[in-house]
Amino acid sequence: MAAQRSLNRIALLVMGASLVLSPGVVAGPARAHFQTYPYTLRSCPASYDRQVDPITDVFYANATGDRVLNHIRFHTGWTDTGGSTQYFSSEGVCAVMYGQRASANVSQSRFHIRVRRTYDDDPIWGITARGDAHHEDFVWYCGHAVDKGGGSTGLASGFDQGRRALFEALSGTHTFGGTTYWGNTRQFKQCDGDYAGSNGNVNWWRIPAWSH
Amino acid sequence: MKRTSARSCFEILLALLVIVGATGCGSVGAEEATVESSRPQHAGAIFRTDDARSFKRFPLYWLGNSFGSLPLTALTRRDDAPAVAEKVRADYVGFIYGNCVALDEKGCAPPLEIQIWPACERSRADYTLTPSGQPLPHRRTIMRGVPAAYFERGLRLEIYTGKVTIVIFGLRRREVERAAVSLRGANPSAANTATLPPPAPGAMAGKLPCA
Numbered sequence: 001m002a003a004q005r006s007l008n009r010i011a012l013l014v015m016g017a018s019l020v021l022s023p024g025v026v027a028g029p030a031r032a033h034f035q036t037y038p039y040t041l042r043s044c045p046a047s048y049d050r051q052v053d054p055i056t057d058v059f060y061a062n063a064t065g066d067r068v069l070n071h072i073r074f075h076t077g078w079t080d081t082g083g084s085t086q087y088f089s090s091e092g093v094c095a096v097m098y099g100q101r102a103s104a105n106v107s108q109s110r111f112h113i114r115v116r117r118t119y120d121d122d123p124i125w126g127i128t129a130r131g132d133a134h135h136e137d138f139v140w141y142c143g144h145a146v147d148k149g150g151g152s153t154g155l156a157s158g159f160d161q162g163r164r165a166l167f168e169a170l171s172g173t174h175t176f177g178g179t180t181y182w183g184n185t186r187q188f189k190q191c192d193g194d195y196a197g198s199n200g201n202v203n204w205w206r207i208p209a210w211s212h
Numbered sequence: 213m214k215r216t217s218a219r220s221c222f223e224i225l226l227a228l229l230v231i232v233g234a235t236g237c238g239s240v241g242a243e244e245a246t247v248e249s250s251r252p253q254h255a256g257a258i259f260r261t262d263d264a265r266s267f268k269r270f271p272l273y274w275l276g277n278s279f280g281s282l283p284l285t286a287l288t289r290r291d292d293a294p295a296v297a298e299k300v301r302a303d304y305v306g307f308i309y310g311n312c313v314a315l316d317e318k319g320c321a322p323p324l325e326i327q328i329w330p331a332c333e334r335s336r337a338d339y340t341l342t343p344s345g346q347p348l349p350h351r352r353t354i355m356r357g358v359p360a361a362y363f364e365r366g367l368r369l370e371i372y373t374g375k376v377t378i379v380i381f382g383l384r385r386r387e388v389e390r391a392a393v394s395l396r397g398a399n400p401s402a403a404n405t406a407t408l409p410p411p412a413p414g415a416m417a418g419k420l421p422c423a
Binding site for chain 2: 033034035038042048049051052053083084086122124125136142143144145146148149155156157160163164167176177178179180181182183184185186187188189190191193195196197199200201203204
């Protein structure tokens with residue numbers, strides 16, 4: 001009993017420290033607005049050298065991690081759940097992704113997205129989540145590499161292909177909230193030596209309160 | 213150098229052995245053939261330093277063949293077709309300095325990158341955080357006599373000059389600023405003065421037409 005009380009006290013102390021350290025929490029959920037780090041991360045905390053993928057899509061209204069993955073799976077047919085773990089950060093709070101969906105398994109070229117709910121809800125946009133949709137090639141000597149942009153061929157990068165694949169899959173069945181421009185266009189070196197980057201657009205999709 | 217090459221060979225061999233072990237010898241060749249045949253964008257044209265020097269569409273700025281200890285490791289060119297519903301198309305020349313180690317499903321950010329976009333395609337007026345118009349967090353400043361803005365916690369600096377938007381991504385804010393001060397023209401239409409040309413009329417408002 002005494003040990004349990006000590007544990008509870010430690011938990012409260014840790015929680016208190018977290019509240020002091022995260023500005024979003026100090027502001028309070030009622031006044032919080034949508035905020036996110038614009039890239040996924042290899043590990044926490046968020047920093048330049050840990051960035052991996054640009055955020056390409058935001059889901060809103062009722063976008064719990066579970067519901068977002070459910071709707072993506074239903075409308076895209078991306079059923080595979082294999083892939084590496086990445087992290088998301090918002091309001092200064094960095095945490096592991098909620099889950100991922102892909103159009104093929106880990107030893108094939110495929111569309112792929114990781115998702116995590118944003119730390120605070122937004123008074124206008126409700127429960128929000130972010131995703132890093134992309135197309136990645138399976139390269140035999142190193143694994144998955146996101147497609148580079150097409151040089152003078154004019155073809156889109158893997159990140160832009162991923163956003164557009166979701167656009168096609170969700171259009172007509174989900175309310176499209178619009179496109180915002182974040183300019184998160186940094187290019188990332190891939191394991192095959194190519195460089196891939198988003199064009200900086202972020203699409204917003206409404207997720208209803210129900211699941212399929 | 214020899215040690216690096218030997219290590220790279222070893223890593224490739226190791227990766228190959230792991231893949232062969234995981235998928236079976238017969239499927240490796242099939243995967244490779246699929247990758248080559250189904251992803252034509254890997255055959256895209258390469259953009260070289262000479263291409264940058266003779267580039268005529270808009271002024272280009274760079275840091276030369278190296279910046280401090282960082283060598284120029286890649287030049288990239290994106291000139292995508294517009295897509296439905298997307299506000300901005302990729303249209304830029306990128307100069308990448310330094311290297312990093314990318315792994316399976318884990319790309320890495322090179323230490324420094326300069327992207328030059330036409331201002332008619334990308335300007336400060338394009339940014340919003342949400343579709344309801346909440347502004348994308350940034351801090352405005354003046355750099356080399358022209359409007360500029362810091363984004364992404366100061367690790368992305370945008371300089372608005374003439375008919376281009378110069379975007380600098382860096383590992384540290386001090387390095388980003390040092391890069392901004394050191395930028396020089398890569399093609400004849402770019403300025404080589406300490407003070408850069410002011411933004412073209414309409415550029416800051418996002419109303420500069422693309423010729």
